[in-house]
Amino acid sequence: MIGDIIKKARNKRGWSLDQLGEAVGLTKGTLSGYENGQPKTYDPDTLCKIADSLNDLSILVHHCQECPVRKHVFIKQFPDLNNIRPEPAIIANKLRKEMLEAADALDRLTERFGDADFKSRPDYMEIFEAGMEQVIDAKRAIEILEYQLILSGAHSSADFKKIYDRQQAKCIANGHHKPEEQAA
Secondary structure, three states, X not given: OHHXXXXXXHHHHOOOHHHXXXXXXXXXXXXXXXXXXXXXXXXXXXXXXXXXXXXXXXXXXXXXXXXHHHHHHHHHHOHHHHOOOOOHHHHHHHHHHHHHHHHHHHHHXXXXXXXXXXXXXXXXXXXHHHHHHHHHHHHHHHHHHHHHHHHOOOOOHHHHHHHHHHXXXXXXXXXXXXXXXXXX
């Protein structure tokens, strides 16, 4: 139940209902109702405020998992996204396979991009599209792994933010990938 997830995130943060209420602009009673499953439907904007205040994406992930639109439309529209079992080890293995295939595809693309007028080659679009399909498969597998680790509660969005921030700091220290506001 989403209320249990909110309560767990609030307790993990060490906040009272009053503190959370102050952060999101709701009363203690309203939030108590949220935690105890009182509303039949949860306001998405309020859930976003709660998740942001508690720095816990699992609240929103759970809400999306229970969304009838997602369950009845998107899942049926994109069945290929459901073929991966949700265990992190299985997803990591799938990701490794996709990354190896993407690396091979990038080798072929790099060879083509090395030509002075690479787009004029008759087979360019075929090689480009096939290569990028592999790269996108790897990207999708990365997103699925992050999502499942958050959904399972093994890690939080804050854990991933810390990793992304640390990686960005390394890139900046090495003079690579500077954010636009820092680019000179």
